Amino acid sequence: MASRIVATGRATPQTCISNHDLARRMATSDEWVRSRTGIAQRYVMASGESLVDLAAEASRTALSRAGIKPAEIDAIVVGTISSDYGFPSFGCQLQHRLGIDTIPAFDVAAACSGFVYAVSVADASIRAGDWRRVLVIGADALSTMVDWNDRATAVLFGDGAGAAVMVGEPGPRGVLGSLLRSSGQYWDLLAVRNRGVQTTIDGEARRQSDDAIKMKGPELFKLAVKSMADVTLQVAQRAGVRLEDLELIVPHQANLRIINAVAQRLGLPPEKVFTNVDRYGNTSAASVPLALDEALESNRIRSNDLIMLNACGGGLTWGANLLRW
Ligand SMILES: CC(C)(COP(=O)(O)OP(=O)(O)OC[C@H]1O[C@@H](n2cnc3c(N)ncnc32)[C@H](O)[C@@H]1OP(=O)(O)O)[C@@H](O)C(=O)NCCC(=O)NCCS
DSSP: OEEEEEEEEEEOOSEEEEHHHHHTTSSOOHHHHHHHHOOOEEEEOOTTOOHHHHHHHHHHHHHHHHTOOGGGOOEEEEEOSOOSSSSSOHHHHHHHHTTOOSSOEEEEOOGGGHHHHHHHHHHHHHHTTSOSEEEEEEEEEGGGGSOTTOHHHHTTBOEEEEEEEEEEEOSSOEEEEEEEEEOGGGGGGEEOSOOSOOOOTTSSOOOOGGGSOEEOHHHHHHHHHHHHHHHHHHHHHHHTOOGGGOSEEEEOOSOHHHHHHHHHHHTOOGGGBOOOHHHHOBOGGGHHHHHHHHHHHTTOOOTTOEEEEEEEETTTEEEEEEEEO
């Protein structure tokens, strides 16, 4: 039994903030942000919006494309470090929002690697015969955790939710392999010490600098490039797949320079790497499923193509999933 992603969906908040908008609020410029990151705009949560609602919207799209009713799902696995509440989990809130009862629903906290981790967890349980149909989510709202006075961090992040329906089926298609890695020694390269507080860009409340995302950008940059390139190569080698046979890589969209450097290390031409970081910024766990959904929508992925998903994020966590579509 293999597991296969049969459909995807995505949702973003309504508020879109361009670099020019940010330049009116802080000492930055469109030129600086574009040249350092490739980001032109990002969607951010406003007061009263719920990330669980966005995940429910993305889930309904994916389920309807898969022709599967919510009641037919066996489990919900959510890659996230954001939640409307401290607890219960995002998974339980989403389960309630979708009107499904008693199935397991839980979160996998791996920051920007959350979706890649969640796909691996769902794949393992489907292979073991525990579940047949799984809703896998990547959702985050890191814009609610930034200090809007910290220009080096605030310009990078956006919010969103992506969903994938994975089903168990015999045959050669589906997840060929996954590899997950963590290195807690680097925990303070990207961290938020107070997740309970939610502050939106339009709200009155402001995060104390100590409670906001703290990032050591240059160190993180180097580790992200090395870890994403290494894990991609290792997953391919384990599966006996040559990198040149990959049709498309759908990487975590943190920064265009990181994505380009990973592709260069792996010797992959730009046309084999999907990017949409220019329109979304770094949406953490949502970034891979948002990109996957757009890659499918723009016909960049066809049946039987070899596809690689990879990511790196706070933790440090990193990982990759190799799929035959
Ligand atoms: C954050 C990052 C974009 C900074 O890029 P960089 O090339 O290292 O930045 P530079 O060294 O060229 O520039 C730093 C300067 O720009 C300034 N600067 C920082 N943010 C700025 C902004 N938004 N606008 C204008 N200037 C800014 C700094 O104050 C610093 O000025 P100084 O030299 O006078 O002290 C880069 O380190 C990065 O992308 N790191 C990885 C971050 C990431 O992706 N995290 C998530 C991983 S999952």
